[in-house]
Amino acid sequence: MSLNEEKLLQMYTTMVKIREFESKVQEFFAAGKIPGFVHLYIGEEAVATGTCAVLRPADYITSTHRGHGHLIAKGGDLKKMMAELFGKKTGYCKGKGGSMHIADVDLGILGANGIVGGGGPIANGAALAAQYRGTDQVAVCFFGDGASNQGTTQEAMNLASAWKLPVVFVNENNGYGISCPTCKSMAVADIADRAAAYDMPGVVVDGNDVVAVYEAVAEAVDRARKGNGPSLIECKTYRWCGHFEGDACTYRDEEELRTWKAKDPLARFREKLMDQGILTEDRDRKIRETIAQELQEAVRFAEESPLPAPEEVLEDVYA
Amino acid sequence: MPTKTYLQAINEALRQEMERDSNVFIMGEDVGPFGGCFGVTKGLYEQFGEKRVKDTPITESAIIGAATGAAAAGLRPVCEIMFVDFIGVALDQLFNQAAKMRYMFGGKAKIPMVLRTPQGAGIGAAAQHSQSLEAWFAHVPGLKVAMPATPYDAKGLLVTAIRDDNPVVFLEHKLLYGLEGEVPDELYSVPFGKAEVRRSGKDVTVVATAKMVHTALEAAEVLAKDGISAEVIDPRTLVPFDTATVVESVKKTHGLVVVHEAVKHAGFGAEIAAQVAEMAFDYLDGPIVRVAAPFTPVPFSPPLEQAFLPDVNDIVAAVRKIRG
Numbered sequence: 001m002s003l004n005e006e007k008l009l010q011m012y013t014t015m016v017k018i019r020e021f022e023s024k025v026q027e028f029f030a031a032g033k034i035p036g037f038v039h040l041y042i043g044e045e046a047v048a049t050g051t052c053a054v055l056r057p058a059d060y061i062t063s064t065h066r067g068h069g070h071l072i073a074k075g076g077d078l079k080k081m082m083a084e085l086f087g088k089k090t091g092y093c094k095g096k097g098g099s100m101h102i103a104d105v106d107l108g109i110l111g112a113n114g115i116v117g118g119g120g121p122i123a124n125g126a127a128l129a130a131q132y133r134g135t136d137q138v139a140v141c142f143f144g145d146g147a148s149n150q151g152t153t154q155e156a157m158n159l160a161s162a163w164k165l166p167v168v169f170v171n172e173n174n175g176y177g178i179s180c181p182t183c184k185s186m187a188v189a190d191i192a193d194r195a196a197a198y199d200m201p202g203v204v205v206d207g208n209d210v211v212a213v214y215e216a217v218a219e220a221v222d223r224a225r226k227g228n229g230p231s232l233i234e235c236k237t238y239r240w241c242g243h244f245e246g247d248a249c250t251y252r253d254e255e256e257l258r259t260w261k262a263k264d265p266l267a268r269f270r271e272k273l274m275d276q277g278i279l280t281e282d283r284d285r286k287i288r289e290t291i292a293q294e295l296q297e298a299v300r301f302a303e304e305s306p307l308p309a310p311e312e313v314l315e316d317v318y319a
Numbered sequence: 320m321p322t323k324t325y326l327q328a329i330n331e332a333l334r335q336e337m338e339r340d341s342n343v344f345i346m347g348e349d350v351g352p353f354g355g356c357f358g359v360t361k362g363l364y365e366q367f368g369e370k371r372v373k374d375t376p377i378t379e380s381a382i383i384g385a386a387t388g389a390a391a392a393g394l395r396p397v398c399e400i401m402f403v404d405f406i407g408v409a410l411d412q413l414f415n416q417a418a419k420m421r422y423m424f425g426g427k428a429k430i431p432m433v434l435r436t437p438q439g440a441g442i443g444a445a446a447q448h449s450q451s452l453e454a455w456f457a458h459v460p461g462l463k464v465a466m467p468a469t470p471y472d473a474k475g476l477l478v479t480a481i482r483d484d485n486p487v488v489f490l491e492h493k494l495l496y497g498l499e500g501e502v503p504d505e506l507y508s509v510p511f512g513k514a515e516v517r518r519s520g521k522d523v524t525v526v527a528t529a530k531m532v533h534t535a536l537e538a539a540e541v542l543a544k545d546g547i548s549a550e551v552i553d554p555r556t557l558v559p560f561d562t563a564t565v566v567e568s569v570k571k572t573h574g575l576v577v578v579h580e581a582v583k584h585a586g587f588g589a590e591i592a593a594q595v596a597e598m599a600f601d602y603l604d605g606p607i608v609r610v611a612a613p614f615t616p617v618p619f620s621p622p623l624e625q626a627f628l629p630d631v632n633d634i635v636a637a638v639r640k641i642r643g
């Protein structure tokens with residue numbers, strides 16, 4: 001798959017969209033309009049964007065507690081997402097799920113997940129269905145460095161490889177599981193090394209370079225579609241905000257954050273596109289204006305939507 | 320007596336027991352310098368160091384398994400599972416290993432471990448972070464289950480849990496962490512299997528657990544204005560369960576309402592109702608009524624979450640139903 005100008009601009013737009021969406025969410029959470037927990041994806045936009053840019057609408061993803069970026073990159077509707085965050089009836093989950101559980105099965109989004117390591121086995125199942133039916137769909141499992149240590153994740157990689165399932169395990173190594181740095185939670189420096197244990201390709205990419213992510217995932221997806229089994233791609237990145245909104249982040253130093261901010265995936269991509277003459281100031285402004293408007297509509301939709309009625313608590317328990 | 324929060328009381332029990340017994344140590348996700356997701360272990364890492372306050376990877380079955388093995392080998396681990404909901408990942412280690420080792424080994428092992436974990440709804444954390452799962456644990460022989468409702472009990476029951484030679488599931492309610500109450504500075508223990516009569520009354524017995532104890536006490540106030548005198552009993556531990564205190568109360572009041580936040584269906588309230596039906600049926604002058612959450616996962620949106628949670632009105636209505 002080659003990256004033409006249109007595709008590159010699309011990817012850029014997605015990254016801006018994620019960044020802006022998350023900034024709005026941050027604002028509304030601080031204003032007390034969003035109940036529960038919110039885990040922001042700012043700083044990691046290149047991973048979701050580069051990955052989902054490879055995928056087709058019929059492909060599947062499983063997401064994490066930090067799922068907004070994955071959902072947006074896979075084509076999620078900002079209005080329904082925002083409404084869900086606000087706990088409104090019109091949200092993706094009718095107000096029953098919230099940030100950590102947004103799903104859109106029609107778009108192949110099998111849910112954000114409140115359980116760390118919950119997604120791997122589910123991605124396998126979706127991939128199994130594709131293999132079973134003989135379609136060439138693939139499933140991508142997004143998971144964090146913390147999640148990589150869960151038995152479920154290891155079990156999923158083993159099964160996927162043993163059965164040659166069309167899965168791509170996309171690891172977002174942002175250096176921390178809440179407060180715990182990876183150097184304290186694992187002995188290896190690269191999660192990708194673990195792929196060897198399952199006889200699948202394991203590659204490390206710069207997770208702040210959206211094109212590098214795209215290329216690595218494209219190769220893995222191609223392999224999966226051809227029936228050659230799963231791959232593990234480790235994207236080295238960093239989360240800019242606290243683990244959740246409200247986290248004072250006392251466990252990491254400012255210097256580290258500054259270093260990573262200097263590697264801002266969005267600014268880097270912007271610069272690259274500018275240098276290549278693909279993006280112009282004018283075009284950039286238009287992209288941002290469109291997104292700002294889209295977001296404004298999403299917020300208005302969320303604010304104006306009704307809350308669910310108490311009786312709805314009993315609905316949807318069984319089909 | 321000094322006043323402390325439920326959270327401080329738990330922290331103090333941990334600290335004092337660690338000072339007293341060098342075999343006691345803590346293990347869990349982010350319990351170290353971060354101080355635990357809810358702040359329960361704050362300051363302990365600074366005082367006791369990395370050897371005794373251990374941050375683990377995000378691997379619940381490895382945590383429970385390590386606690387089980389360490390306990391079998393003579394230590395007294397207190398492990399934290401960040402939210403009770405995450406125990407699903409580790410159930411084999413808890414249900415089949417920790418709970419059964421002693422029995423299967425013919426009484427040849429002791430597993431003095433404590434699993435501390437918060438449960439309960441009310442903070443908009445949705446279905447995978449808000450459950451009340453005490454019935455799961457109470458159903459497994461080999462486990463003990465404590466559910467403190469007050470700061471005083473939180474400290475005293477945790478001390479008992481740490482000193483117990485069996486695996487204890489210690490269920491904290493996350494909405495109670497900020498609750499203040501009198502807590503002595505010195506170490507003391509609250510025995511397992513001894514219910515507390517939180518309010519005495521003569522017209523109806525209300526058995527309630529954890530946060531619902533406070534809801535039931537509020538309901539009792541409302542009922543008192545109508546001249547109905549409710550006795551409110553807090554079992555404090557579900558395993559062992561103080562059947563005697565509940566049965567005695569029912570023999571006096573002739574009516575029983577059971578209240579918990581977990582879903583009603585197959586909840587622990589059914590066990591209490593069944594025990595009373597078996598042992599004091601002839602003393603009841605009407606059906607036993609359960610007040611609990613509906614049979615749904617915990618919803619996210621505030622009005623739905625409120626609708627999910629049993630409240631004062633629900634308890635008042637239940638009592639009125641049998642004491643018209």
Ligand SMILES: Cc1ncc(C[n+]2csc(CCOP(=O)(O)OP(=O)(O)O)c2C)c(N)n1
Pocket residue numbers: 065066114115116117143144145146147148172174175176177178243348377379401405408
């Ligand atoms: C089974 C389980 N254990 C613990 C948690 C609490 N928790 C939520 S997110 C998180 C950290 C996850 O770290 P990582 O997988 O690296 O993802 P990141 O937050 O860095 O994106 C933890 C421990 C959980 N939600 N589920």
